[in-house]
Amino acid sequence: MALSREEVEHIAELARLALSDEELALYQEQLSAILDYMQQLQRLDTAAIAPTATVLPLRSVMREDEPRPPFPHEDILANAPEPRDGCFAVPPVLD
Amino acid sequence: MALHALTIHEAAARLERGEITSLALTEAVIERILALDNDIQAYITLTPEAALEQARAADARRAAGERGPLLGIPLAIKDVICTQGIPTTCGSRILEDFVPPYDATVVERLRKAGAVIVGKTNTDEFAMGSSTENSAFFTTRNPWDLGRVPGGSSGGSAAAVAADECLGALGSDTGGSVRQPAGFCGVVGLKPSYGRVSRYGLVAYASSLDQIGVLAKDVTDAALLLGAIAGHDGRDSTCVDVPVPDYCAALGEGIAGLRIGVPREYFGAGLQPEVEAAVRAALDTLARLGAQVSEVALPHTEYALPVYYLIAPAEASANLARYDGVRYGLRVEASTLAEQYKQTRGRGFGAEVKRRIMLGTYALSAGYYDAYYLKAQKVRTLIKADFERAFEQADVLVCPTAPTTAFRIGEKVDDPLHMYLTDIFTLSMNLAGICGLSLPCGFDANGLPIGLQIMGRAFDEARVLQVASAYERATAWHQRKPPVGR
Numbered sequence: 001m002a003l004s005r006e007e008v009e010h011i012a013e014l015a016r017l018a019l020s021d022e023e024l025a026l027y028q029e030q031l032s033a034i035l036d037y038m039q040q041l042q043r044l045d046t047a048a049i050a051p052t053a054t055v056l057p058l059r060s061v062m063r064e065d066e067p068r069p070p071f072p073h074e075d076i077l078a079n080a081p082e083p084r085d086g087c088f089a090v091p092p093v094l095d
Numbered sequence: 096m097a098l099h100a101l102t103i104h105e106a107a108a109r110l111e112r113g114e115i116t117s118l119a120l121t122e123a124v125i126e127r128i129l130a131l132d133n134d135i136q137a138y139i140t141l142t143p144e145a146a147l148e149q150a151r152a153a154d155a156r157r158a159a160g161e162r163g164p165l166l167g168i169p170l171a172i173k174d175v176i177c178t179q180g181i182p183t184t185c186g187s188r189i190l191e192d193f194v195p196p197y198d199a200t201v202v203e204r205l206r207k208a209g210a211v212i213v214g215k216t217n218t219d220e221f222a223m224g225s226s227t228e229n230s231a232f233f234t235t236r237n238p239w240d241l242g243r244v245p246g247g248s249s250g251g252s253a254a255a256v257a258a259d260e261c262l263g264a265l266g267s268d269t270g271g272s273v274r275q276p277a278g279f280c281g282v283v284g285l286k287p288s289y290g291r292v293s294r295y296g297l298v299a300y301a302s303s304l305d306q307i308g309v310l311a312k313d314v315t316d317a318a319l320l321l322g323a324i325a326g327h328d329g330r331d332s333t334c335v336d337v338p339v340p341d342y343c344a345a346l347g348e349g350i351a352g353l354r355i356g357v358p359r360e361y362f363g364a365g366l367q368p369e370v371e372a373a374v375r376a377a378l379d380t381l382a383r384l385g386a387q388v389s390e391v392a393l394p395h396t397e398y399a400l401p402v403y404y405l406i407a408p409a410e411a412s413a414n415l416a417r418y419d420g421v422r423y424g425l426r427v428e429a430s431t432l433a434e435q436y437k438q439t440r441g442r443g444f445g446a447e448v449k450r451r452i453m454l455g456t457y458a459l460s461a462g463y464y465d466a467y468y469l470k471a472q473k474v475r476t477l478i479k480a481d482f483e484r485a486f487e488q489a490d491v492l493v494c495p496t497a498p499t500t501a502f503r504i505g506e507k508v509d510d511p512l513h514m515y516l517t518d519i520f521t522l523s524m525n526l527a528g529i530c531g532l533s534l535p536c537g538f539d540a541n542g543l544p545i546g547l548q549i550m551g552r553a554f555d556e557a558r559v560l561q562v563a564s565a566y567e568r569a570t571a572w573h574q575r576k577p578p579v580g581r
Contacts (some may be wrong), residue, residue: 008453015412015456016419016433017449018441027453030511034454037512038401041470044477051472052479054303054333055289055528055553061332075196081426088421091432 001035003028098123099259100576103316106262107164110157117157117167120262121150121211124169128213128260131580134241136233137255139174140182141214149211156209164319166209171261173252174215175222176307177296178202185298186218186230186248189418189425189443199296200331201265201307201324208323213261216251220445221415222267222300224248225275225517228508229447236504237279238577239543243501246276246517252310253280258579263320264310269301270403271497271521273308274533278496278546281535281575283563284310285317288553289528290335292321293328301410302333304403304525313573314534314564318342321556337554345561351385353562356489360396361520367499373537373545374495377566381493384565391485391492395477399523402478404515405458405471406526411448412455418443450511475526482527486552491562495520496533496546520548530556534563535572544572 008028012019019027077083082090098120101109109115125143132138146169153167172178175185177195179202184190198206205212219229227235227250235250237243238258245254249266253276256264266273268286277284286308297307309320322343327336357378362371382388420426420439427438444452458467485492497517507514524531529550536547547566551559567573 003457011453011457011460014460015452016416016436016440017444017452018434018437019449023446023449027450030450031454031457034404034512035457035467038405038467041398041401041405041474042466044395044398044474046470046473046477049473049476051469052475052526053472055479056333056335063329071196076422078196079193079423081420081424090421091430091435093432 002032099127102312103168103262103319110167117150117153121146121169124213131258135254135258136235137216137251137260138214139184139217142181146211146213153209163208165323168262169211169213171214171216171252171255171264173249173266174218175267175298186220188231193423200293200328204324216255219248220448222248222272223447223451225514231445234504237501238579243503246279248272250276253277253282256282256310257577263316266308266310267297268306268308269304270525271518274521275497277310277533279501281544282310283314283317283534285532287556288530290333292324293331293334295328295330299414301407314567318560340557342557342560345557346564348561350562350565353386354489355381355386355388356391356485356492358393358492358494359390360393361494365498369539370495370545377536377547380569391488393481395481398474399478400519402471402474403522405467408451408455409458409468412452415452478523479527492550494548496548500539500543524550529553530559532559532563
């Protein structure tokens, strides 16, 4: 399962990761080897097997819709890289 | 005996009799940390002033008539568990300066019980690793041999407990991250069943597998710690509303007639001969205590590793999407928002975290979802069914915690697949959602501890603790101390 350089770049783009040339080369090699190892799963016939997403019985957990005090604004903004006017500032998204 | 060397229940008894104060106990633990932690490097953050304040408060609560097994007991918390006002880094540059505005439910419960928090322990970045070598800050050293890893990812907590740098600790276990370091460091490590303990405030790695666990000096202490943190929490919809038994109640009971299953697939190639010998000897001990020991089959064991390393990275790639440099954590400035995300994440995450995000993104991406992620979820069903069948024939299963004892620092860092194999005996349990515990069952020729793993049915922690306690009473391995600080 050899991944091409382009595939690795595409995955990095999907994952929003800026990677150096060295990292791209390393991950191309390592991910190919890991995916080769994963191939052994194809030996099993799972056509009739249901997938397990969680070990718990699937159910919606509901609680009363009661208003509760939120975290204080300033506590949340205290961790922000760039708080501005009570908001999180980011570079412009629209021109 | 020096105060720092006490177990939780020994210290609680002395506190109860008024022979010591929490303040004296906490001071002793802090002194121990200051004396040893330059060598061991178990802690990322120390909170000595706050700890002494909490110790005085615990002494005041006791003077006012309050009682409790954790009142005034100094504990450590793995640095992936949120602590209000105390940095919680997850061993990552991307959260290096993050200070949570709230306590995790488990921390809230420990504080309510009067525990004293002495600091936050080292971990592989976002709990992804088996040695603490993936911590962005430093590698913790095994107290039994400073040239070796303590295991991981809860290696800081395991090393701190082993070196008496705290009386007990919390860790987290997604594929073995409590049990494997407990085995490597010669302490008791308990991973509760999925849904037994609230994950509210545990920084998410793989949400269908993550569970907070405890690291302790003996089985009684593990039971006490679990009792303090277990139970329903409305803030985690996966935390199940089932009764929490008194975990200490079953500790003194015998195990005559109890059925112990030995999964034959766990004794194959790659198992260090000394580990196999120690585990076989432990099984003989359990048989002498009256248990019925017989072989069981877990035929899909060999698939646990590929299943885990598809499901966990897939969930991680989604969970770690939140680190985007907007609301908290590192930000690397760029002219566009998209570029800022990429630069922040490229610089903020370490090599293993990026590797798993890439792997998980690939497994979830269009065209590969069915072949990898869905396939892994289906094989997960088969692995879970293996355990259901085995637990029809046995009350608990017993096997090694890891195939080898602690390896040397640097030995496996360049080979991710080889590193992943160190968790081969622990991963399946997270996939099946069952509970398990590691406790010491011997030492190899290098004097390194060997871990015995006891697995139980979902929500049957009491049974696992009962078997562990019976074994512990019949042996003396847990009394040995590592050669540090003598």
